[in-house]
Amino acid sequence: MRRLILLRASTRHAPWRVFGLLIAGVLALSACGERETPEPPAxxxxxxxxxxxxxxGVAAFPGEIRAREESALAFQVGGQLLRRHVDAGAHVRRGQVLAEIEPNDLRLQQQSAQAQVAAAEAEYARARTDRDRYAALVDQQLISRSQMDAQDAAYKAAQSQLRAARAQADVAGNQAGYTQLRAPRDGVIASREAEAGQVVAAGQAIFMLAGDDGREVAIALPESRIGQFAIGQPAQIELWNRPGVRVSGTIREIAAAADPQARTYAARVALDGDALDEVALGQSARVYLSGDPSGxxxxxxxxxxxxxxxxxxxxxxxxxxxxxxxxxxxxxxxxxxxxxxxxxxxxxxxxxxxxxxxxxxxxxxxxxxxxxxxxxxxxxxxxxxxx
Missing domain, CATH: 2.40.420.20 (conserved putative lor/sdh protein from methanococcus maripaludis s2 fold)
Incomplete structure (x- = not known):
């Protein structure tokens, strides 16, 4: 009987014990959760x-690698482009033939000029002979002095016509030689502007030649800060395909007037000689220039x-x-x-x-x-x- 009363008493208090254990567990889990909350990322x-x-003070300007001397090559005479000997990207030497135009018409003009020289030489020889004969006759008083003066004038006119004919022949000869377009200096063909078979005019660009005498970065300086920069100012150049590697250079040229639309001043930054082997034409680059207008x-x-x-x-x-x-x-x-x-x-x-x-x-x-x-x-x- 006593055991039965104790069992009933323990059963009556069991739910409260279970509830207390649950509360303790929840508090323990909450404490653990607070300790394990991750720190927010930076x-x-x-x-x-x-x-x-x-x-x-240190400004970065985007730019492009360019040649110091860039020449648009063109024929001095017009005609049909007969053949092209080089392509874009080719390295050429001074005097190398790059392209030719049809030479037949110019050769005919040269032949015509040479024929005119022959005719002028014959006329000059006849006038000189007549002058010598008239000089002998005037000494013998067989002709008047006025006739001798007329013969002297004819001789001088023939002499001048011969000089003019020879000059025309030289011009025609030069034009016949202009049918070949030659490289004025060592360099790289940056671009090609015409194809074989095309009729080109005198002065029309056929190739763009980038000389081998230096490389520069073409940049644009803002009008609001142009007073911070000067020719000869040192610069650092970083190629976009080689981030983190900088080469030295100096400002070589700043335009005297701003672009009327962009309101920027065109400038050229020359690379030092040690950096020339590391750059190629057309590469993108970033130029770092220092300046402190605020004193x-x-x-x-x-x-x-x-x-x-x-x-x-x-x-x-x-x-x-x-x-x-x-x-x-x-x-x-x-x-x-x-x-x-x-x-x-x-x-x-x-x-x-x-x-x-x-x-x-x-x-x-x-x-x-x-x-x-x-x-x-x-x-x-x-x-x-x-x-």
Missing amino acids: RPVLVVTPADGAGS GILQVPLTAIQPGAGDAKAVWVVDRATGTVHAVPVQTGAFGANTVPVLSGLQPDALVVAAGGHLLREGQRVSPVDRENRPQQPERPKPVDAK
Whole structure:
């Protein structure tokens, strides 16, 4: 009887024990879940340093590899293009025949000019003989002096006609030689503009010849910043097919006037001699030029400026030690087209977030990269030992 009462008592309290065990298990699982919550990934951000003008001090311009001397080759006379001896991409030597036009008509003109020279020579010989005979007769007083003067004039006219005929023959001979188009210098045929059988006019481009005497990068400088650049200024050139490898060069030429439509100044950046073997005509390149129109004042992009407290302005700065961002109040100057000068509040080597600042929050972890998509890895914080 006593055992039956105890059994009933233990059965009556069992549900409460089970419920307590379930609560304890849920709390334990919740605690484990909180400990295993993964840290959110670092947000990628574009950063610049104010020391380089945030792109104002070191500017990158797209360009194309060109020859220093580019010549449009054309015939000096017109005619039908008879044959073409070279193709685009061929390397040619000075004096090499590149193309020919039909020479028959010009050869006939040359023959006609030579015939006129023969006729003028005969007329000159007759006039000279008559002059000598008239000179003997005038000494004997058999003819008048006026007749002698007329013969002298006829002799001089025949002499001038002979000179004119010979000059015409020389011109005709030169034109007959112009039926062959020859390379004026060593170089590469950059392009071909005509085909065999085509009738071409004098001066019409047949080939574009790129000389072997140097390679340059053709770029366009913006009108708003043209005062930052000058002839002889050093530059760095990076080929698009060789990222990260830069070769040296200098600005050789800047156009005196801006393009009326693009409002940019055409410029040429000459590559140093050591780099000539590494480039090919038509390659794309990026030219880096340094300039500081602000007299050393730090610059940041307009997109880096964020609203601060009241009317103040701020920028997000990446903490190199922790990899987190913090809002830093700054004092700015007059806004430019793309950048704004920072008068105070920033260090020259600070990593300033240049884009996407409106998506950040104080203390957020970020992954900074520069304009060339190269990671700017900050120092990783040391792990804290759990106690």
